[in-house]
Amino acid sequence: MDEHWPPRPLTPRAVGCLVHGLDELEAITEAPLRLRGHATSPAHEVFEVQEEFELGPRGRRFLMSIDALRADAMLMAVGGRPADAS
Secondary structure: OOOOOOOOOOOHHHHHHHHHHHHHHOOOOOOOEEEEEEEEOOOEEEEEEEEOOOOOOOOOEEEEEEEOOOOOEEEEEEEOOOOOOO
16 A cells, blocks of 8 residues: 555545445445545555444454546455354
């Protein structure tokens, strides 16, 4: 992911792709999401986001890769809270 500090502002293309990706995530999470990382290429925008609950541990992490035309996207869960022991 992008290691610049302070983080550079997102380009209009990146913002549009992020909005598209967040729309997809809305169906599987109700938790607030924090943008943890961003990378860009000529064809894709890639984001790492994480659920941030008000109380308790951090939630699941997701990688989203969205093509520049927002016609194709990949969403992958990459970690998060352990399964509930019941």
